[in-house]
Amino acid sequence: MKIAVLNQKGGSGKTTVSIHLAHAFSMIGYRVLLVDTDPQGSTRDWAAARNGEAPFSVIGLDRPILHKELPKLAQGYDFVFIDGAPRVSDLTRSAIMAVDFVLVPVQPSPLDVWAVHEVVELVQEATIYKPDLTAAFLINRKIANTALGREVTEVLGEYPFPVLKAQISQRVAFAECLNIGSTVLEAAPKSAASDEVRAVVEEILEAREETNHGRS
């Protein structure tokens, strides 16, 4: 399965979510490739800051040729994650054309939810060529124990993609771990932060099951 983590809005959590999901899937035994499409190379920096080898493969490819190159690069992997680049729409388009599923991390603030229309439009454009393409929103940086604002729920509810039930909270541990080339899964496997990441994994696997059944 190929998953692009995309949002044109900078700082929505694409890199944080991609690295944590790539790690979580590799920890349960899947062979995982993470493709860094951000010219800033945040994921490559993460791998370089790491003490020892990354638990999954990381490559950089920041030109809009992903849709052509990915089938070859993905050989031998069970899951491929694409860490999207902010703003550059030709990279985002290329990533969308390369995958089966687009995950859109979004911070639960009005400014952030209004900005998702850009990536939603790009996904909708692509479904003309890829009718089986699916997408979902993932709330990231939720303030623990607060309800999502009415505005956030309303705006996201207007789009044709579901919002995952699993959500990622605002927790310093996510940022601290990435800075040292680690993840919460390894630094604090029993933490609430790790539970949140694993809940996202479960939901993606369930969605994949449903799609596969639908096709068979």
Ligand SMILES: Nc1ncnc2c1ncn2[C@@H]1O[C@H](COP(=O)(O)OP(=O)(O)OP(=O)(O)O)[C@@H](O)[C@H]1O
């Ligand atoms: N759940 C979280 N809790 C705390 N901090 C977070 C969380 N998610 C992201 N951050 C922090 O927010 C900032 C932006 O996150 P990140 O780099 O993952 O976003 P991005 O979408 O990849 O950004 P860019 O668009 O620049 O590539 C980082 O400093 C990161 O550590």
Ligand SMILES: [Mg+2]
């Ligand atoms: Mg990033």
